[in-house]
Amino acid sequence: MKPVDTIARLFAEQGARDYLGEPVTQAAHMLQAAALAEAEGAPDPLIAAALLHDVGHFTGPVSGKELMTGTDNRHSHAGADWLGTWFPQSVTEPVRxxxxxxxxxxxxxxxxxxxxxxxxxxxxxLQGGPMTTQEAEQFATGPYAAQAVALRRWDEAAKVPDADVPGFDHYRPLLDKLLARPATCALGM
Structure with missing residues (x-):
């Protein structure tokens, strides 16, 4: 299965589930984040990152449900690592x-x-609480920090029930364009 088809399937299946105590599904949340990024004129890799930022809830060894019961699932890292099979760092690092x-x-x-x-x-x-001053200074000077902060703002704003945003197919051409190399999914999906 092609990578974008694999991702579309995640959106349609796991993404249709509740979003960890939020008033939207996981897919609706990610689609809203991407729509906010697109509306602000973000570059394509950052729109893709906004769209894909929570795939680690589906692809990591610890589920999002387990996160809500007290186990940090490190979904940002799991998602970035999984996406790194196909996408460049300009997509994966803001996710991470x-x-x-x-x-x-x-x-x-x-x-x-x-x-x-x-x-x-x-x-x-569960994720460590607010950063210390030293952690914050180090984060701010790191690569992709500005992109991650922009993504985070869209992430927090993307929890509006019944928001009218484009569906996944709207982003297929963008994702296809960003693929680092042709690949098929080895996950059997």
């Missing part, structure tokens, strides 16, 4: 860093914590 960006924003912007949903506050605790 989007949880760190939440921790960063909570440390450097006093009002950011107030924008978090109840579920996001809960997972923040």
């Amino acid at each position: 860093l989007h949880v760190a960006a939440k921790r960063y924003l909570c440390a450097v912007e006093p009002d950011y914590f107030g924008k978090l949903s109840e579920a996001s506050i809960y997972t923040l605790k």
Whole structure:
């Protein structure tokens, strides 16, 4: 199966499930994040990262459900590693860093914590809480930090029930264009 078809299947199947205590499905959340990125004129790799940022809930060894019962599933890393089979770092690294960006924003912007949903506050605790000053300084100077922060802002805003956004097929051409190399999925999907 082609990579984009594999991802589409994840959106249609696992993505149709509840999004860890949020008022939208996981697929609706990721589609909203991508639509917000596109509306702000983000470059294609960052739109793709916004669209794919939570695939680690589906592809990692620890599920999103387990995250909500107290086990950090490190979905940002699991998703970035899985996507790295096909996509360049300009897509995978903002995905990898989007949880760190939440921790960063909570440390450097006093009002950011107030924008978090109840579920996001809960997972923040599991993910290490707000960064220390030293961690925040180190994060801010790292590659892809600015992209991860932008992605994080869209992530938090992408939880609107019944939002009217494009479906997955709208992003197929963008994803096809960004594929690092032709590949088929070895996951049997």
